[in-house]
Amino acid sequence: MEGKMKVVMKQEAKAGAVLSEMDIPKIGPKDVLVKVMATSICGTDAHIYSWDAWSQNRIKPPYVMGHEFAGEVVEIGADVKSIQVGDIVSAETHIVCNTCELCTTGKAHICKDTAILGVDTNGTYAEYVAIPETNAWKNPKGIDPAYLAVQEPLGNAVHTIMSGDIIGKTVAVVGCGPIGIMAVAVAKAVSASKVIAIEVNEYRLELAKQLGADVVINPMKEDPIARILEETEGLGVDVVAEMSGNAIAIKQALKYIKLGGRMAMLGIPTAEVPLDIANDIVFKGITIHGIAGRKMYETWYQVKGLIESGNLNLDAIITHRLPMEEFEKGFDLMASGDCGKVVLYPTKELFDTYNK
Ligand SMILES: [Zn+2]
Ligand SMILES: [Zn+2]
Incomplete structure (x- = not known):
């Protein structure tokens, strides 16, 4: 497709981003071109926007930010078979080799x-994005594109919660940013017995409550270890979903996890975290599971099934909808912590259509 499009560019190796214009991307024979209907701000985007140490090592400006989205396919490459023009798709954002041992044994x-789309390649804060056919996830039609856009981070929450037994278990969700609050909702939807949310930001604790947390704990106001032992007959929780990456929170979690418990870790600490491995891991017989992205594509089918079940309330997850021009407002919200998911619409027409 010929022509120009509006994008949010990480223009330079410094904090911030700019609204800009560029050519609509050309697609290869195995790619599809998608007209973006809604795109949401990820914690990763916030790191890139603020230009933290991780971004400085990883990101090569100038490039188009964003990776969580839903849109309509407007053009397909000559070799594309599974996707048609008019399909509504989202993207699995890990673009993998599809040939190595891991890829061919279910660990892609x-x-x-x-x-990673929108990290290593041009992303979705744009009117159009090109993605490989193999990364396009076909959505049902007639669903609010904002809900479809957040399937990728929702997949992180699902992968974290579902990485082991969960039915009837007590669960602590540590850190209630957007993925944390989704983890709360997922744990409730799949019948965890008691979900305890731990978060320092009161706005997010309130969201966790709305999404079904049975107990909310602000560790700045009370001792999470004492409170969780109280809530679990002195045994601790069966499952910890670690979404914070905070060193103190991780150490505390290892104290209130039950003997033989499971800790699924998605949060990313900014530095090495010293742990009492002997007492808190070995002798407690716990399992620690690192959660990278979403299983391809097992997690996506779980997400689809959960959405279709009607047991997940996505309404409360999306707290702000903005036209893409107001991306700075979105990033300010993310920095304040006073938000769940923030959704951007590339055009005024899309914003007017879906901002209800
Ligand atoms: Zn993301
Ligand atoms: Zn591979």
């Missing part, structure tokens, strides 16, 4: 040759 989510 940890392929060593992974490029």
Whole structure:
């Protein structure tokens, strides 16, 4: 397709981003071109926007930010078979080699040759994005594109919660940013017995409550270890979903996890975290599971099934909808913590249509 499009560019190696214009991307024979209907701000985008240490090592400006989205396919490459023009798609954002041992044994989510959409390639804060056919996830039609856009981070929450037994278990969700609050909702939807949310930001604790948390704990106001032992007959929780990456929170979690418990870790600490491995891991007989992305594509089918079940209330997850021009407002919200998911619409027409 010929022509120009509006994008949010990470223009330079410094904090911020700019609204800009560029050519609509050309697609290869195995790619599809998608007209973006809604795109949401990820914690990763916030790191890139603020230009933290991780971004400085990983990101090569100038490039188009964003990876969580839904849109309509407007053009397909000559070799594309599974996707048609008019399909509504989202993207699995890990673009993998599809040939290595991990890719061919059901572990493509940890392929060593992974490029990430909107991190290593031009992303979705744009009117159009080109993605490989193999990364396009076909959505049912007639669903609010904002809900479809958040399936990718929702997949992180699902992968974290579902990485082991969960039915009837007590669960602590540590850190209630957007993925944390989704983890609360997922744990409730799949019948965890008691979900305890731990978060320092009161706005997010309130969201966790709305999404079904049975107990909410602000560790700045009370001791999470004492409170959780109280809530679990002195045994601790069966499952910890670690979404914070906070060193103190991780150490505390290892104290209130039950003997033989499971800790699924998605949060990313900014530095090495010293742990009492002997007492808190070995002698407690716990399992620690690192969660990288979403299983391809097992997690996506779980997400689809959960959405279709009607047991997940996505309404409360999306707290703000903005035209893409107001991306700065979105990033300010993310920095304040006073938000769940923030959704951007590339055009005024899309914003007017879906901002209800
Ligand atoms: Zn994301
Ligand atoms: Zn691979």
